[in-house]
Amino acid sequence: MSSQSSEQEEIPTEVVFEAEVEVSSEEVPMEEWSSYILELPEDNKKKIMAEAGLYHAGSGEICGKYIAMSDSSVFRHLYYNYPAVLDPGITDALLIPEKPIIYPDDGQELYLAVCKEMNQCPVRSFVKGLVEEIIDLRYYCVSPQGVRAMSLALSNNCIVKVLNLTDNFLTPDACYHLSEMLASNTYLEELNLAGCRVGPVGAKRIFDGLTKNKTLKVLNLNRNQLTDEGMEHLAAVIVKGIHLQQIYLSYNCIGGKGAGVLAEALEFHNRFTHVDLSWNNLFTPLGTFNLLSRFSENKVLQELNLSWNSLSGARLGTAVKNALCAPNLKRLNLSNNRLNGEAITNIIGGLVKAKKLITLDLSYNPMTPDDALQILMKVKAPSVKVHNVLMENVFVTGEFLMFLRTIKEMKSKKNLVVTYGGIIGEFKPKGPDPRELILDRADFLAKKPKKRPVDIALVAMQLLKDNNEIMPSKDFATAVQGACAALDNDLLEEMANIFAGPRSAKAKTIDVKLLVDYMKRKWPDRKLPPTPPPEPEPLPLPEPAPKDAKGKGKGKGKKK
Template sequence: MQNFLESFTLKTLSRPTTTTQDVDLDLSDDSDSDEKKPIEDDQETLLDLSVKYPDYDNTGSKTYEKACRKFDVVPSSKITRKMDSDKDTTLDLKHYGLDSKGTMAVAMAMVVNTTLTKLNLKGNNIGESGMLYLQVMMSENCTITSLDISENNLKSFGAKSIGMMLHDNKFLRELNIGGNGFTDLDAPFLTKKIEEHMALHYLNLSHNLFGDLSGNSFEHMIAENASLEELDLSWNQFRIIGAKKIANGLKENDHLKIVNASWNGYDDDGAAAFGDVLANNKYLIELDISCCRIGPEGFGKVMKGLKSNDALEVLKIGKNNIPDSAVETAVDLLLTLDPSTFKLECLDLSDVMLTGKSQERLAELKEPFPELDIIHGYTDSYGKRRMVGFGDMGQEALLCLKEYLEECNMTVTELFSRFDEDGSNSVDYDEFRQGIRDEGIPLSSEQVDHLIKYIDIDGDGDIDFSELVLKIKEITKKRAEEVAQRDAESAKRRR
């Protein structure tokens, strides 16, 4: 294979007030080299990418080992074994502790390797240097079709680098860049290149900080892209305006089949926009708008959208404020629809508790729509129904508290210190209630009561800081399991 590049010119990927180190991909054994000078912002940079590949290295394993020596990284036998295998096509290194230097070594080896098609570097703290090496590698690699670099906290530098990577690489079909701290200011660097990419089928942008200010960027990306089939925008900060912009894009899109827009804050007006999508989009087969602060009015407008929809198969709208009366109204509407054109197979109302009367009304749908599965009530991580208890309602309240912390960019320690005036790392129930009110956390008195019972593990009448931290860890793990299962189900559908 021809050497990676004799020389390559790349605009510096830098943020204001920061500098980036020159990227050196020279694998020669000569360790005496001049000290690299910082790269000034916005200047043209000549990257020394001349690589002396070991003889007969057609898998990249020898290049990887030599790069590890150069960067003083301990080589991984798993990585070399995967590269040398003529059967494996996936290099799964999620949470592998690579850091930036380990990522740089892998990136250099992947320039040579032509058998691996899936690369998973989730949660490796790859850093700016590692991301830059990946970007350059992907500009050369035409065999990797699936890339996961989620949970690496790449932020603005990473957004710019990923945008340039998508500009250069036209073979990528699946990309997961969730959990990287991207904000509204980063959205243009990503959305424009995604909009123009004609091979990307799956895109995960979940667990970032995108909100209404980037709504226009996402509207254009969704409306103009002609290749995406599955899009995940869950766990961001879109509100009513953002919901309307996303909905406008979906009304113009005729390729997307699966959209996960859950765990945002659309309220009823935003839900109405998604109802309009269902009334006008004939291609979407799955929509998830769970836990988006949707009330009975918004739920009703989403259901009305089904009247003229003959494509949607899965609608997930659970974990919202949907009372019995709204569900019964929805049943009346569904009974007026033509079973021969109605395609809905799953209506997910998870964590929506219904009375016996409402459940009887739902049973009326079985005869005209025998294929329709309606999920309701509280569920565990695997979707099995179970009865509501104080722990369940406490978990939901704790999730609201956790979301508040994320929106305010506040740590648990900072919040608790505001409640704990005497610094004892413990507050009584009244102090906890007063702290919730003073902070303006959107929880009702009943929710706070359930939250207190759920957090106070030892039942001593006080809430300890350690108890709150433990419960937040538990609920985070549980939600991560739910997300993982949903992702696995989506992957099965893509296959």
């Protein structure tokens, strides 16, 4: 062991550099720094590559292997070059505003971003429709909260022209966002909100956006319960001027007050081409008369729908006559009202002025055959240009058909189309005799009880025999039921209708003689039993013999 340790101690050690260290409180000049005068070996690959331009040290740091430790009094070493920390963006975040995100005009990315922000599920059909002309979301149960995202996506969209939201529930907040969309959108042409239950409050918010929109042409608000209050909001924006051409207000409980308010607004702006006011309450003459008078001043009105409004009376007939004066009116729908008589006379008086009228619909009105003939006689005039006269469910006579045939033979009227319900006066339907049915039923019910069947014919004959030729229907029913015949009241009433007696203002009567006459022909074998001859009067009893004073009968006389 000692020999091995001695051999190790004898190995010579090569001294590379020996620094002289002097203990002094004075700082050593930089020229005498050991690290400053250190020369790196010639075989440093990184240095050689850096000189050749093949290596870049980055921050300029040199590996600590080649740097000697310096004195502790040196605050900054030459080779310890640490750059300052760069600003991570705090200055820009505080002083420079954030650049807004610019989305494409189709609105797809914007819609998805807003849905993500609101934590709403996007509607796939709406996303696809943003690059098409029509977005159809009928009966889609669109969330009212999701309407905000849809409105934002459509605000700058330049592709979609039709938005259909039929039968989706829209709250006032959803209507507000649709109004904001209408105020900024410049391509949408049709908005369908039928059955969305927006009400007067929601309608007011939608109407607010119409004043700024210049492209929307069709607005459908059918079945929204707008009432007269909603018409006041509509009138307010009509006065300001809107660019709508077609407005549909069917089934909204609009009465005479709403019609009057709308008439006042049309005095300032009257540019509608299609107006639908069907299924409302426009039977009040005052407001409706003013409204139809305003329509007569509209020079671009083409179609007017007033069906299902209970229109009746001569005054409303005159109002319709005024509406026919609109110079470009092509279709007038008056079906399912109560027009007849003088009202029809007043209406057809305006057909001469309706030069462009194509279709006049008077179907399902309680018109008489004379009213229908009167219309046809007016249409025959060359000055009347109407092509289609619709009178469904209106019955006519043979004279009407002959007159119609004569009109169609005219060259100017060969394309005239006239419809009607049916013909009366010549066609008599054949069927079972109601007298047979009623009497067979009565006979069956009367004989149905097994214990005590009753012959209804004998009951009627007995009533006639008792000098009851004409009876009130109630007395007849009482007499039949008194005879234990099991007939219900409806059947007895029908018998009184078929075998009716003379009319009476107080009660309905039945002709028993006519009833018995038909029963005898129907059942000739049924007769009342013969009346037995009157019993002879009994003979008077003989008077008893008179008694004597003593109360004895006749006895032997006294001997003389």
